[in-house]
Amino acid sequence: MKKPPVKPVFSSLEALFDEIDPSGNNSLSTAVKTDRRTFLKISGAAGAGFVLAFSLGGKVEAASSKRRAELNAYIRISPEGSIFIHSKNPEIGQGIKTAMPMIIAEELDADWNDVKVEQSPINENIFGRQNAGGSRSIASNWDTMREAGATARGMLVQAAADRWRVPAKECTTEKSFVFHKKTHRKIPYGDLANEAARLPVPLDGTLKLKDRRDYKLLGRRISGVDNYALVTGQPLFGIDQALPGMLYAVYEKCPAVGGIVASANLDAIRRLPGVKHAFVLPGNGNEQELLPGVAIVATSTWAAFQAKKQLNVSWDESGASKDSWGELEKRAQALGNQPGKETLYEVGDVDAAIQSSAQSIDSFYSFRFVAHASLEPQNCTAWYRNGEIQLWAPTQSPGRGLASVANTLGIEEDKVTIHQTRAGGGFGRRLVNDPLCEVAAISRHIKAPVKLQWTREDDMTHDFYRAGGFHSFKGGIDSAGKLAFWQHHLITFSHDGEKPVIAGAPRQPAHEFPAQLIGDFRLTQSMLPLKTRCGLWRAPGSNTYAWALQCFLHELAVAAGRDHLEFLLELMGEPTWLPPKNLYGLNTGRAADVIKLAAEKAGWGKKLAAGRGLGLAFHFSHAGHFAEVAEISVSESKKVTVHKVTVAADIGPVINLSGAENQCEGSVIDGLSTMLGLEITMENGRIQQSNFDTYPLLRIRNAPTVNVHFIQSDNPPTGAGEPALPPLAPAVCNAVYAASGHRVRTLPLTKEGFFT
Amino acid sequence: MPDFHLTLNGKSRIIKVDDGSTPLLWVLRDTLGLVGTKYGCGIAQCGACTVHLNGAPIRSCLLPVSAVDGEEVLTIEGLANKDGTLHALQQAWIDFDVAQCGYCQAGQIMSAAALLEQNPNPNDMEIEGAMAGNYCRCGTYNRIKAAIHAAAVMISQRGSGK
Numbered sequence: 001m002k003k004p005p006v007k008p009v010f011s012s013l014e015a016l017f018d019e020i021d022p023s024g025n026n027s028l029s030t031a032v033k034t035d036r037r038t039f040l041k042i043s044g045a046a047g048a049g050f051v052l053a054f055s056l057g058g059k060v061e062a063a064s065s066k067r068r069a070e071l072n073a074y075i076r077i078s079p080e081g082s083i084f085i086h087s088k089n090p091e092i093g094q095g096i097k098t099a100m101p102m103i104i105a106e107e108l109d110a111d112w113n114d115v116k117v118e119q120s121p122i123n124e125n126i127f128g129r130q131n132a133g134g135s136r137s138i139a140s141n142w143d144t145m146r147e148a149g150a151t152a153r154g155m156l157v158q159a160a161a162d163r164w165r166v167p168a169k170e171c172t173t174e175k176s177f178v179f180h181k182k183t184h185r186k187i188p189y190g191d192l193a194n195e196a197a198r199l200p201v202p203l204d205g206t207l208k209l210k211d212r213r214d215y216k217l218l219g220r221r222i223s224g225v226d227n228y229a230l231v232t233g234q235p236l237f238g239i240d241q242a243l244p245g246m247l248y249a250v251y252e253k254c255p256a257v258g259g260i261v262a263s264a265n266l267d268a269i270r271r272l273p274g275v276k277h278a279f280v281l282p283g284n285g286n287e288q289e290l291l292p293g294v295a296i297v298a299t300s301t302w303a304a305f306q307a308k309k310q311l312n313v314s315w316d317e318s319g320a321s322k323d324s325w326g327e328l329e330k331r332a333q334a335l336g337n338q339p340g341k342e343t344l345y346e347v348g349d350v351d352a353a354i355q356s357s358a359q360s361i362d363s364f365y366s367f368r369f370v371a372h373a374s375l376e377p378q379n380c381t382a383w384y385r386n387g388e389i390q391l392w393a394p395t396q397s398p399g400r401g402l403a404s405v406a407n408t409l410g411i412e413e414d415k416v417t418i419h420q421t422r423a424g425g426g427f428g429r430r431l432v433n434d435p436l437c438e439v440a441a442i443s444r445h446i447k448a449p450v451k452l453q454w455t456r457e458d459d460m461t462h463d464f465y466r467a468g469g470f471h472s473f474k475g476g477i478d479s480a481g482k483l484a485f486w487q488h489h490l491i492t493f494s495h496d497g498e499k500p501v502i503a504g505a506p507r508q509p510a511h512e513f514p515a516q517l518i519g520d521f522r523l524t525q526s527m528l529p530l531k532t533r534c535g536l537w538r539a540p541g542s543n544t545y546a547w548a549l550q551c552f553l554h555e556l557a558v559a560a561g562r563d564h565l566e567f568l569l570e571l572m573g574e575p576t577w578l579p580p581k582n583l584y585g586l587n588t589g590r591a592a593d594v595i596k597l598a599a600e601k602a603g604w605g606k607k608l609a610a611g612r613g614l615g616l617a618f619h620f621s622h623a624g625h626f627a628e629v630a631e632i633s634v635s636e637s638k639k640v641t642v643h644k645v646t647v648a649a650d651i652g653p654v655i656n657l658s659g660a661e662n663q664c665e666g667s668v669i670d671g672l673s674t675m676l677g678l679e680i681t682m683e684n685g686r687i688q689q690s691n692f693d694t695y696p697l698l699r700i701r702n703a704p705t706v707n708v709h710f711i712q713s714d715n716p717p718t719g720a721g722e723p724a725l726p727p728l729a730p731a732v733c734n735a736v737y738a739a740s741g742h743r744v745r746t747l748p749l750t751k752e753g754f755f756t
Numbered sequence: 757m758p759d760f761h762l763t764l765n766g767k768s769r770i771i772k773v774d775d776g777s778t779p780l781l782w783v784l785r786d787t788l789g790l791v792g793t794k795y796g797c798g799i800a801q802c803g804a805c806t807v808h809l810n811g812a813p814i815r816s817c818l819l820p821v822s823a824v825d826g827e828e829v830l831t832i833e834g835l836a837n838k839d840g841t842l843h844a845l846q847q848a849w850i851d852f853d854v855a856q857c858g859y860c861q862a863g864q865i866m867s868a869a870a871l872l873e874q875n876p877n878p879n880d881m882e883i884e885g886a887m888a889g890n891y892c893r894c895g896t897y898n899r900i901k902a903a904i905h906a907a908a909v910m911i912s913q914r915g916s917g918k
Contacts (some may be wrong), residue, residue, distance in 0.1 A: 014912065038828075092857060093855075093856035093857030093894050094856070095856070150796050221853065222848050222853070223851065223853040224855060224858075226855075226858065227849065227850045227853065227854075227855060227858075228850060230849075230855050230858040230861055230862075231832075231842070231846040231849045231850060231855075231865060232792070232832065232833065232835075232836065232842070232846065232864075233790070233791070233792015233793070233832035233833045234792070234833065235791045236858070237791075237794075237859060239791070239794070239795065240791040242789065242791075248786070273774060273775060274774060274775075298775070299784070300774075300782060300786045300787070301782050301786055301795075302775070302778045302779065302780070302782040302786070303774070303775070306775075306800075359827030373893060374857070374859075374893060375794075375796050375802065375804060375857070375859045375860050375891065375892075375893040376794070376796075376857070376859045377795065377796070422857075422858070424794070424857050424858070424892065425856075425857040425859060425893050425894060426857075427893075449877050454793075455798060456796065456797045456798055456799075610903055635793065658853040659853070662853065662856055662858075662896065662899065664895070665895060665898055665899070666856055666895035666896060667892045668893070668895070669895025669897060670893075670894070670895050673895070691797055691798075691799055691801065692797050692801035692802055692891070693799060693801055696801075697891050697893060698885045698895075699888055699891070700883075700888065700890070700892075700897040700900065700901070701884040701885075701888060703895070703897035703898060705898065706898060736841070
C-alpha cells in the first residue's frame with residue numbers, strides 16, 4: 001500500500017471544533033459581522049433565465065483559510081417562473097435546507113411555492129465551509145443571504161420598470177410578481193428573468209433590506225422541503241443509495257480501540273454463501289480515518305451480516321485500550337478530594353473568601369460517557385475507478401471527508417468526489433468520516449462499487465463518545481445570602497497526558513459560568529489517562545457543564561435560603577454584554593429576560609401537590625440564551641414523571657418558526673432521554689453497550705409536553721440546533737430536588753435509583 | 757433459489773432470494789429496491805423497519821421472508837391512496853412538519869396507519885401504546901401525536917378509510 005501523505009490538520013477533530021465553535025477562539029470571535037460583498041451576475045446562455053451568484057461562508061472563511069471567498073451560491077429564476085436556490089450545507093435534521101432559502105426568498109419577495117431547493121455538490125474550493133456543526137449556518141450567512149435576495153429583487157424590479165417605462169421606485173413586489181399599482185399592471189418574475197439577466201448588478205449601498213416587522217415568510221411555520229419525499233419513502237439517505245453491480249460490505253474492528261488484526265478465519269468466511277471477498281486492511285494509523293480490521297464483501301447486506309457473525313479474529317491488543325469505567329470512577333473520586341493539578345483560570349482571592357464566607361458547601365458531580373446513536377447507522381457507498389473515487393455519504397463534514405479519503409487512499413483531493421446525501425441524524429457523530437475512509441479502502445481493494453453498512457452494534461461500540469467526567473465544587477454564601485465564591489475542580493480525561501479530550505474541558509475558562517459574574521472564582525483541572533475515542537456531541541461541553549454548574553448553583557441558593565429564580569437573577573446583575581462582547585458572549589440582559597419569561601410561563605412559585613416540583617436552569621451556548629423550567633413528579637418508589645418543560649429562548653429573530661420549535665422540542669427530549677437512562681461504560685477497553693436493549697432511548701410515552709417561547713430580539717439570528725439541550729438536565733434535577741428533597745449528583749438518573 | 761410469493765403494496769410478486777431466512781427488511785431494501793423501510797437496530801427495538809403484514813404492524817428486521825410467503829405486505833411506498841393522493845397520515849406529517857432527520861418517520865407512519873385502521877379516533881394513551889415500538893432519536897414525539905390526531909380528523913371528514 002502506498003504510504004499516505006500525512007495531513008494532520010484535516011484529520012483532527014480539534015481543528016474542526018475550532019472552526020465550528022468560535023467561542024473557543026478569540027481571533028474568530030468577531031466573525032459574524034460580514035462585510036458587504038460584491039455580487040456578480042452570471043447571465044449564462046441566452047434565454048436561460050436569471051442567475052445571481054454570490055458568496056456564502058462569512059468572514060470566518062476568509063480569515064481562517066487560504067481559500068478565497070468564491071461565488072459559491074446562486075439564485076436562478078427560470079423563464080417558466082421556478083426559483084432555484086442553492087443549499088450548500090449538509091441536512092442532518094436541523095432544517096437548514098429549508099431555513100436558508102427562506103431568508104433569500106423573504107428579501108426576494110418570492111412565492112415560497114415557486115422555490116425549489118437544490119443541494120450543492122461537495123467542493124470546498126468552490127463552496128467554502130460545508131459542515132453541519134456548531135449551530136452556525138444561520139448566523140454566519142444571514143447578511144449575505146438577505147442581500148442576495150434583495151439584489152435579485154432589485155434587478156427584477158428594474159427590468160419591469162424598464163419595460164413599463166416607469167420609475168423603479170413606483171414598483172412593488174409580492175409573491176413572485178412585480179406590480180405597478182398606479183397602472184394596475186403586474187408581471188411574474190419568470191417573465192422578467194431574461195431581461196433582468198442583462199442588467200448590471202446594483203452598486204453596494206443601494207439595497208434596502210426589509211425591516212423585520214415587514215417579514216411575510218420569516219418567522220412563519222414552513223414545512224421542510226424534503227417532507228414529501230420523506231413521507232413517501234423515497235431514497236434520500238446514505239443507506240438508500242444503490243449503484244449498478246454494487247456489492248455489500250461490513251468491516252470488523254477490534255472491540256478495544258487500538259487492537260490490530262493478528263489472524264482471522266478468512267478462508268472459512270470466503271466459503272460462506274454470498275461472500276465474494278474477505279480481507280484484512282491494516283489501517284492508516286489515524287483512528288479518525290481507518291482502523292485495522294477485516295472487510296467482508298458479499299452479494300447482499302444480509303449475507304455480509306451473516307458472514308460477520310462467523311468471523312473469528314485474533315486481535316493483537318498489546319497497544320489497545322484497557323479502559324475500565326469502574327477504575328476511572330474510583331480514581332476520579334479520590335482526586336475530587338484534592339486540589340486540581342493545574343489552574344485554568346483564577347480571579348480574586350478564593351482562599352481568603354473560603355475563610356471569610358458565612359457558609360460553604362462541597363459537592364461532587366459525576367456523569368458518564370454517552371453515544372450518538374443516530375438512527376441511521378454509519379454507512380457509505382463508494383466506487384473507486386481509474387485512480388478516482390466517488391462516494392455517496394451521509395456526513396456532517398463532507399469537506400473534511402474529501403481530505404480524509406484522499407489521505408487514506410494516498411491520492412489527491414481532486415480525485416475524490418463526495419455526493420452529499422441526507423443524514424439520518426448527526427448529533428456530531430458524522431463530523432468524523434471514518435466510514436467514508438473504510439469504504440474507500442474496500443472499494444479500491446475489490447475494484448467495484450460497494451456499500452459499507454455498519455451494524456447497530458458496530459455503530460454503538462465504535463463511536464466517538466461524549467466523554468464522561470467529574471466536577472468537584474466548593475461554593476460559598478456571604479452573610480447577606482449572596483454567592484461569595486466559587487471553586488471548581490474539573491476532572492476529565494486525556495489521550496496524551498497533555499491536553500484534555502475533545503470537549504472535555506472549557507475552551508475559554510475565563511468565560512466559563514460563573515467566572516464573569518463573581519469576584520472570587522477558581523477553575524482547576526486534573527486529567528485521567530484514556531484511550532476510548534471521544535468526539536463532539538450535540539452542544540459539546542455545554543451539554544454536561546450546564547448540568548453540574550446549574551445544579552450546584554441551585555444547591556447554593558437552597559443553602560442560602562433563597563428562591564432560585566431570584567438568586568439567579570441577582571447573579572446576572574445589570575444588563576451587559578460580557579467578554580468577548582459579541583454574539584458569542586453572555587449578555588446578562590438577554591439572560592435575565594429568558595429566565596424571567598421561562599419562570600412566568602411555567603408558573604414559577606405556583607402551589608404544587610406533594611411530590612411535584614418545578615426546576616429552573618439557564619445556560620448560554622452557541623450564541624443562544626436559553627432558560628428552561630421542568631415540572632415533574634417523583635413517587636415514593638422514585639418513579640420520575642416529567643410533565644412539562646417550558647423553554648424560553650433568545651436566538652434573535654426566528655427564521656422558520658416550525659423548524660426552531662422542532663429543534664427546541666427535540667433538544668429537550670434528546671436531553672431528557674440522555675440524562676434519564678443512557679450511559680456508555682467500558683471494561684478492558686470494550687464498550688459494554690451494543691444496541692438499544694442496553695442503550696434504551698426515551699419512548700413516546702415518556703415525552704413531556706414542551707412549550708417553547710421565543711424572545712425575538714433585534715440581535716442577528718443564531719442557530720437553534722444545540723443550545724436548547726444544555727439547560728434541560730439541570731432543570732430536571734433541580735425539579736427532582738424540589739419534588740423530593742433528593743439532590744441528584746450522578747447522571748444518568750438511574751444511577752441514583754430513579755426510573756421512569 | 758427458492759421463490760416466494762407475496763402481495764406487495766397491492767401487487768402480486770414472485771421474489772427470488774438465495775436464503776429464505778433473510779429478513780423481509782433486506783429483501784425489500786436490497787432485492788426489491790424499496791428503501792423507504794429502514795434499518796435501525798436489527799433487534800426489533802427501534803421500529804424503523806415497521807411494515808404491515810396482513811394489516812398488522814410488524815418489525816421486518818427480524819421476520820424471515822419465508823414466513824411471509826403467500827401473505828400481504830404493505831410498505832410506506834404503497835401507503836398513498838389508489839388515486840395518488842397521500843394517505844391522511846402522510847399529509848398530516850407534512851402539515852405538522854413532523855420530521856427532523858426523518859429517518860424513523862416511515863416506520864412511525866406505518867405504525868400509526870395500522871392504529872387508525874383499528875381505532876379511527878385514538879386518545880393520547882392509545883397513541884402512546886400503538887407507537888411504543890417506534891424510536892424517534894430527534895425527539896419529534898409530540899408532533900407525531902398531534903399529526904395522528906389531525907389525520908384521524910381528516911379521515912373522518914373524508915368519510916372514507918383514508
